[in-house]
Amino acid sequence: MNSNHLLLEEPIRMASILEPSKPSFFPAMTKIVGTLGPKSRSVEIISDCLKAGMSVARFDFSWGDIEFHQETLENLKTAVKSTRKLCAIMLDTGGPELQVVNRTEHPISLEADTKVILTPDQDKPATSNLLPINYHGLSKAVKKGDTIFIGQYLFTGNETTSVWLEVDEVCGEDVICLIKNSATLFGTLYTLHVSQIRIDMPTLTDKDKEVISTWGVRNNIDILSLSYTRHAEDIRHARSFLSKLGELNQTQIFAKIENIEGLTHFDEILQEADGIIFSRGNLGIDLPPEKVFLFQKAAVYKCNMMGKPAVVTRVVDSMTDNLRPTRAEATDVANAVLDGTDAILLGAETLRGLYPVESVSTVGKICAEAEKVFNQDLYFKKTVKNVGEPMSHLESIASSAVRAAIKVKASAIICFTSSGRAARLIAKYRPTMPVISVVIPRLKTNQLRWTFSGAFEARQSLIVRGLFPMLADPRHPAESKSGSNESVLKVALDHGKASGVIKPHDRVVVCQKLGDASVVKILELED
Numbered sequence: 001m002n003s004n005h006l007l008l009e010e011p012i013r014m015a016s017i018l019e020p021s022k023p024s025f026f027p028a029m030t031k032i033v034g035t036l037g038p039k040s041r042s043v044e045i046i047s048d049c050l051k052a053g054m055s056v057a058r059f060d061f062s063w064g065d066i067e068f069h070q071e072t073l074e075n076l077k078t079a080v081k082s083t084r085k086l087c088a089i090m091l092d093t094g095g096p097e098l099q100v101v102n103r104t105e106h107p108i109s110l111e112a113d114t115k116v117i118l119t120p121d122q123d124k125p126a127t128s129n130l131l132p133i134n135y136h137g138l139s140k141a142v143k144k145g146d147t148i149f150i151g152q153y154l155f156t157g158n159e160t161t162s163v164w165l166e167v168d169e170v171c172g173e174d175v176i177c178l179i180k181n182s183a184t185l186f187g188t189l190y191t192l193h194v195s196q197i198r199i200d201m202p203t204l205t206d207k208d209k210e211v212i213s214t215w216g217v218r219n220n221i222d223i224l225s226l227s228y229t230r231h232a233e234d235i236r237h238a239r240s241f242l243s244k245l246g247e248l249n250q251t252q253i254f255a256k257i258e259n260i261e262g263l264t265h266f267d268e269i270l271q272e273a274d275g276i277i278f279s280r281g282n283l284g285i286d287l288p289p290e291k292v293f294l295f296q297k298a299a300v301y302k303c304n305m306m307g308k309p310a311v312v313t314r315v316v317d318s319m320t321d322n323l324r325p326t327r328a329e330a331t332d333v334a335n336a337v338l339d340g341t342d343a344i345l346l347g348a349e350t351l352r353g354l355y356p357v358e359s360v361s362t363v364g365k366i367c368a369e370a371e372k373v374f375n376q377d378l379y380f381k382k383t384v385k386n387v388g389e390p391m392s393h394l395e396s397i398a399s400s401a402v403r404a405a406i407k408v409k410a411s412a413i414i415c416f417t418s419s420g421r422a423a424r425l426i427a428k429y430r431p432t433m434p435v436i437s438v439v440i441p442r443l444k445t446n447q448l449r450w451t452f453s454g455a456f457e458a459r460q461s462l463i464v465r466g467l468f469p470m471l472a473d474p475r476h477p478a479e480s481k482s483g484s485n486e487s488v489l490k491v492a493l494d495h496g497k498a499s500g501v502i503k504p505h506d507r508v509v510v511c512q513k514l515g516d517a518s519v520v521k522i523l524e525l526e527d
């Protein structure tokens with residue numbers, strides 16, 4: 001993938017665009033998060049998604065109960081074992097999401113220019129004139145003229161089944177709205193989004209806490225996707241909650257930015273979070289359409305410079321019902337990669353779409369093509385400049401490893417790490433070749449028992465662009481940094497060869513500690 005590198009800034013021979021890309025052992029350096037649900041929960045479909053390049057599975061607790069998600073997760077485990085593809089687990093909270101609940105499951109027709117009442121009385125059935133919602137504070141939060149959007153849960157934006165309302169009048173806890181477009185709402189659950197208001201519900205709700213402390217603890221979740229993160233305090237609060245839940249003190253927190261409040265506090269949020277998810281589904285409603293790209297680009301840049309993963313959602317909505325994305329969507333995926341995105345999150349496409357596997361593979365192929373023309377040179381210079389001098393030792397080692405690998409046309413970088421920090425820093429410089437991060441387990445104790453670290457660190461790198469983790473055997477003699485790690489290195493090289501990344505006579509850059517010294521070495525392989 002590093003060999004046929006093109007530069008968009010230079011004239012490209014048009015016919016070269018048609019040349020098929022070399023097959024690769026993995027679909028792309030950019031990672032794919034798949035939301036698992038009704039259309040993607042069998043062992044077979046999950047296995048195919050993994051083979052197509054999904055490396056993080058998202059369990060969205062806005063929807064479905066604990067048993068349902070547990071069953072899906074058990075299937076995921078089986079699929080991981082049989083495909084031998086690692087997969088990280090992401091728990092996505094419901095958060096302060098406003099929802100319309102349609103218990104009867106009958107489709108609800110709403111007619112333009114008529115009125116509909118939103119009521120917090122959830123015992124009432126949903127009808128064409130009355131929609132029960134899960135929030136008592138709406139009437140206090142809105143005023144006449146405000147816009148409300150209601151769409152099927154995980155609305156794709158291109159559905160004719162979503163409706164715009166305008167607040168007409170507030171009556172006690174009820175909100176009376178004028179319907180702006182005729183629509184029929186299908187399904188049992190709809191998301192309700194009020195443009196640019198403050199919802200006084202906690203970011204981590206009681207239900208979220210319960211899910212995390214039961215399902216989350218039971219399944220050692222790698223990443224918590226904190227829906228509707230609005231302040232840095234939201235992250236601190238979630239972190240302190242996780243810190244009391246045993247192993248979950250290692251869970252990373254990704255701030256899901258879904259509205260203007262999150263946008264306004266972005267810089268502080270980024271300081272606290274381990275990564276960011278740009279929830280364009282909701283953001284796309286809260287922001288004027290012409291501003292969405294600007295936030296995405298500005299925010300991805302900030303994440304890149306901090307070396308924190310940036311995830312973009314809602315890329316191929318139309319693939320929910322179609323085998324091919326629209327041209328605009330296909331180009332949007334490529335642009336997200338060129339912007340510097342680490343991962344693409346699929347929502348409705350995999351959860352309830354007709355083509356979950358094809359969605360993953362199509363996105364993977366587009367990402368791989370975009371990576372070929374990513375201007376690594378320019379990006380590298382920007383990043384080095386942004387870090388400034390003096391650089392920390394580790395940052396200098398990481399950037400040097402990437403530079404050396406590019407100069408000698410290495411086919412991979414192998415990085416030893418325990419905390420995952422060194423590998424993440426290498427990824428920050430966006431190498432054009434895969435980074436095999438060899439996670440060396442460390443023995444640790446919580447005073448009750450001894451365990452090995454490493455599993456979380458390895459899986460958490462599955463959302464970082466370019467990182468391909470490998471968990472070293474804790475019984476290896478190399479667990480101390482003073483050892484030469486020769487045997488582990490051999491295992492890593494064999495792993496690279498077996499997966500097709502490394503071939504005979506290739507060059508490989510290795511980043512490790514020898515004694516007290518961090519070294520970057522270049523290996524010339526014989527066979």
Ligand SMILES: Nc1ncnc2c1ncn2[C@@H]1O[C@H](COP(=O)(O)OP(=O)(O)O)[C@@H](O)[C@H]1O
Binds near residue numbers: 421512519
């Ligand atoms: N177990 C190990 N064996 C050899 N080198 C290591 C090991 N763990 C980390 N390194 C190297 O040590 C340096 C610091 O890496 P870092 O990831 O910050 O270490 P740690 O994981 O111990 O926090 C890097 O050069 C990294 O490649």
Ligand SMILES: C=C(OP(=O)(O)O)C(=O)O
Binds near residue numbers: 060062279281283313
């Ligand atoms: C992924 C998104 O959020 P949700 O979990 O609400 O689908 C989004 O808004 O893009």
Ligand SMILES: [K+]
Binds near residue numbers: 061062093094227
């Ligand atoms: K959610």
Ligand SMILES: [Mg+2]
Binds near residue numbers: 258279281282
């Ligand atoms: Mg959302």
